[in-house]
Amino acid sequence: MFQTFAATTTPKTGAPRLAALRAAMSKHGVDGFLIPRSDAHMGEYVTQRDQRLAWLTSFTGSAGFCAVTADHAAVFADGRYTIQAAAQVDTNAYEIRNIPNDKLIDWLNNTLPEGAKFAYDPWLHTVSQINGIHTAKRDDITLIEIPNLIDEIWLDQPDAPLDKMVPHDIKYAGRTHCDKLAEIGAELTATNHDYCVLTQPDSIAWLLNTRGTDLGQTPVALCFAIIKSDATAMLFIVPEKVDENLRTHLGKNVSTQDVATLGECLKTLTGTVRVDPKTAPIAIQNILMENNITFATGDDPTVMPKACKNPTEIAGTTAAHIRDGVAMVEFLSHVARLGDVPQTTEIDLVKQLEKCRRDTGALQNISFDTICGSGPNGAIVHYRVNNDTNREIQHGDVLLVDSGGQYLDGTTDITRTIAIGPVSLEAIRANTLVLKGMIAISKLRFPSGLAGRDIDAIARHALWSAGLDFDHGTGHGVGSFLSVHEGPQGISRRANTPFSPGMIVSNEPGYYATNQFGIRIENLIYVKPATQLSGADDREMLEFETLTMAPIDHAMIDLSLLENGDRDWLNTYHAKVLKTLSDRISPDALTWLKTACAPL
Amino acid sequence: MFQTFAATTTPKTGAPRLAALRAAMSKHGVDGFLIPRSDAHMGEYVTQRDQRLAWLTSFTGSAGFCAVTADHAAVFADGRYTIQAAAQVDTNAYEIRNIPNDKLIDWLNNTLPEGAKFAYDPWLHTVSQINGIHTAKRDDITLIEIPNLIDEIWLDQPDAPLDKMVPHDIKYAGRTHCDKLAEIGAELTATNHDYCVLTQPDSIAWLLNTRGTDLGQTPVALCFAIIKSDATAMLFIVPEKVDENLRTHLGKNVSTQDVATLGECLKTLTGTVRVDPKTAPIAIQNILMENNITFATGDDPTVMPKACKNPTEIAGTTAAHIRDGVAMVEFLSHVARLGDVPQTTEIDLVKQLEKCRRDTGALQNISFDTICGSGPNGAIVHYRVNNDTNREIQHGDVLLVDSGGQYLDGTTDITRTIAIGPVSLEAIRANTLVLKGMIAISKLRFPSGLAGRDIDAIARHALWSAGLDFDHGTGHGVGSFLSVHEGPQGISRRANTPFSPGMIVSNEPGYYATNQFGIRIENLIYVKPATQLSGADDREMLEFETLTMAPIDHAMIDLSLLENGDRDWLNTYHAKVLKTLSDRISPDALTWLKTACAPL
Secondary structure (H helix, E strand, C coil): CCCCCCCCCCHHHHHHHHHHHHHHHHHHCCCEEEEECCCCCCCCCCCHHHCHHHHHHCCCCCCCEEEEECCCEEEEEECCCHHHHHHHCCCCCCEEEEECCCCHHHHHHHHCCCCCEEEECCCCCEHHHHHHHHHHCCCCCEEEECCCHHHHHCCCCCCCCCCCCEECCHHHHCCCHHHHHHHHHHHHHHCCCCEEEECCHHHHHHHHCEECCCECCECCCCCEEEEECCCCEEEEECHHHCCHHHHHHHCCCEEEEEHHHHHHHHHCCCCCEEECCCCCEHHHHHHHHHCCCCEEECCCCCHHHHHECCHHHHHHHHHHHHHHHHHHHHHHHHHHHHCCCCCCEHHHHHHHHHHHHHCCCCEEEECCCCEEEEHHHHHCCCCCCCCCCCCECCCCCEEEEEECEEECCEECCEEEEEECCCCCHHHHHHHHHHHHHHHHHHHCEEECCCEHHHHHHHHHHHHHHCCCCCCCCCEEECCCCCCCCEEEEEECCCCCCECCCCEEEEECCEEEECCCEEEECEEEEEEEECCCCCCCCCCCEEEEEECCCCCCCHHHCCHHHCCHHHHHHHHHHHHHHHHHHHHHCCHHHHHHHHHHCCCC | CCCCCCCCCCHHHHHHHHHHHHHHHHHHCCCEEEEECCCCCCCCCCCHHHCHHHHHHCCCCCCCEEEEECCCEEEEEECCCHHHHHHHCCCCCCEEEEECCCCHHHHHHHHCCCCCEEEECCCCCEHHHHHHHHHHCCCCCEEEECCCHHHHHCCCCCCCCCCCCEECCHHHHCCCHHHHHHHHHHHHHHCCCCEEEECCHHHHHHHHCEECCCECCECCCCCEEEEECCCCEEEEECHHHCCHHHHHHHCCCEEEEEHHHHHHHHHCCCCCEEECCCCCEHHHHHHHHHCCCCEEECCCCCHHHHHECCHHHHHHHHHHHHHHHHHHHHHHHHHHHHCCCCCCEHHHHHHHHHHHHHCCCCEEEECCCCEEEEHHHHHCCCCCCCCCCCCECCCCCEEEEEECEEECCEECCEEEEEECCCCCHHHHHHHHHHHHHHHHHHHCEEECCCEHHHHHHHHHHHHHHCCCCCCCCCEEECCCCCCCCEEEEEECCCCCCECCCCEEEEECCEEEECCCEEEECEEEEEEEECCCCCCCCCCCEEEEEECCCCCCCHHHCCHHHCCHHHHHHHHHHHHHHHHHHHHHCCHHHHHHHHHHCCCC
């Protein structure tokens, strides 16, 4: 089993650990300390060793931070997590603050005493984050960099993982890492940069065609790299993670060095070094500045080529989605066979779905903890079932299941919403409006040059017309056997990077009726040049191709709300799902699938 | 007549005037000079006196500039105007450059000799514009501020207009200027600013409830103002423009001062002065800096309250649109009575339409030169007919007419596209898709907080699905007896200010088939809180109310492409137009209107 259901923290530890931290602060002569959720790689997932925020405060959300002074402590969490934070944290010890409304800088300016020294670990904060504090803090406050105080007081802190970094086969990657290094080297040359420091493990994994298991559901090994404009690279990694197999793969153009020597190596660089201030720890910039090494701020150059999947990656993810579709159909037919009174729980279903994915024989891991929310739990957008919240599925429930798999050839992410027996007309109406938005994006054809922000309204138009909406983005980028949340592409108000062919995004509008039900329908889609239409302009246009292969529940569709084009799309989609999966699934599943995919 | 059709410039004057400018440059010891289209107020329209760009180069577009050195001269024009510029300008004397692709800074860096002095008039360029040159120019180039060289060589330069500034009645403005001054004063106080310099005449017109005729179609008087946080103001204006009537209106809280004393007055200010770098001439910032007066950059504080019309202004513009609808229906019925072979020209129709507006007895001016493009001329988005381009309307033409009026109670802007006899199926299809987008915006309900960029796709969705699009924004803001192009609201990729109730915008998708026909359908709409729907979320939503009152040509609609909701909207709109206008129009027009508004 990959997913666990035990509560991993308790509020009880919050106060004593806070006391220990304050003692350490006093010993080091600082008046405050900042504890982020991030590690030095600034990604969404962190290892057990890097769970400093959860260890200190008991808050386990995937984003947030804590600020501590001698007299005050505050956990800052965003709207997804404020209720969870209040439940997990000892609120006698910590106040809960809501970002982005409550700002760290205001809290610091109001809380810190005159002449305070406020400390942080420079490896855990980006240049942009620290600059933000610097420019807005009270003049009398001094920012201090110190070794991490949590590491000093966390006596049983787990070791860093030592699993091997492994080659990612060219048959999945589609391009050699030497070819990619040449592309990135040319990009550095074009901008007159001699080096680029990469700090994000998925950037390095893409560039060097390597993977790992350090972060579990995101298949990367933690590391840093320095890329040179001559198409060579230095990989900085814990030595135990490197074996002969990896060395052979990396070849002569990529040296491996102990991650502990990164700072020393940075000091020796001659030429201009590119650093991405949005993701690089400020410690790296500090080393460059203190040693008078010329550096320039610029984007991580792997982000765009990683986002635009090549034909091999598109073929791989297509195969992965067919395989994942088999698992989903086995799962959905299992749920259907449980009937209107299924006598099962959310945890049972999560385990069953994971079993179906493992039965494919190709699952490397799930791509994130499954969201399985029945009835009112479905309305909690980031719900993760645990032993305390687990709920028996009820007759009349709307059941929302959002899940995905990591396969060597691709990463999947799918949400289906299922009626358990008869559900309310309100739920059916909302589900149909959500489906209309999801179909509108699926069918969309749009001019080249537009970004996700420019098309987000298309997914919401049907809901808006009924006075409804949802409070999350319509879609996020997805990697190729990499992170299930990958930038810069997306479909949301924050997605400003124009779409390019090969980008994979999710298409997942939803609707949430608090304390009643949650609805989300999610397919992965990828961007491709639009097919030529007769009578069209000669302008360049793009469209989406759907990857996800699993039926959408007919029982939750009000046909009277669909336009003909919507119905045509759905029938065509279901016909394709049936045709593609028929030969790959169990007889019981096939019987069910034929009904589930019958034309409307 | 307000509109003229004579070509106002000829390419022949370009070379001799350029020679005169170069002689003046030489006399002043400068190696280059920059000639913008703008005056010191940076608006869309300029007086005859300020037509320096047109006088020098013969280019009459509403945007662009010219840069001149001893050996080179270039007219920079955007995509709307590059063809026009090439036709108007002596291209042996001037090269034509396309903005934004061709950049002034590159041209200067490539063209100016070593150690060159490049000069500009600091009253005609904003802080932002000059800073942009400063940061990117070659180090050896020096920027020099000098009095305008065109004014020195333009011997018969017209005088500045001396028409009176007049009060704008409270029955149209809805709020006293003292009330507005108190609001702006409070805003300045809240940001710790003691003064604000206003440089845009429409900002001052709104704030002081005044109007004028300096710019013809935009009813403002040229002036500057300094607003104080204590809700008083100094108005800087040519003394001849002020009379007793205006003085009585302005009262004791607003002093009037000779515009020639603005610089001296700026030098005496004590406290912090807010300047908007996007619109203020750099001369103003220079005066403040040279005299060590504290200044802060910030938005023109009138922009948002001016954009959000109050109930009196909304009632006024509603009345203005009914009156303008009468004129449009008289005009459209006139065109219909001309039949399928109308034996009339574009200029005839422009004159006829202007006559219909003047017949209302309330027209102050047209709000812009009418765009009347028949057949291929309709495909030129910014087409203005003149005696050279005038075309007889042909049987089978698509006729596009975009026009508007200035009335004391409101500003109008409407486009209708009319079939002259049978038109092509291609035109009917495109017109129907444009109409679908226009209806989709008209019917739209959307969450509060969104900007025009977030809904622009809704207007284009139907066109995109057919592989079509249009290369202009869907809508621009409109003033209240002020500018027909008013910010910050709009519907386009550049419109990032969230909608607020009372904002007026145009809703004008289009389609242009080069050398064949142009289509645009435009209504003005305003933002209001959405009516409550049963079953809706309790989230705050907005919707639009349509102001424009004139039928949309049934002959150009393919009913098979409309959804039921589209047809319902159109029938409801036409019923409202008929009901509202029936009692106000001539018997002939009523006969026509009954047919034009019959339900589909």
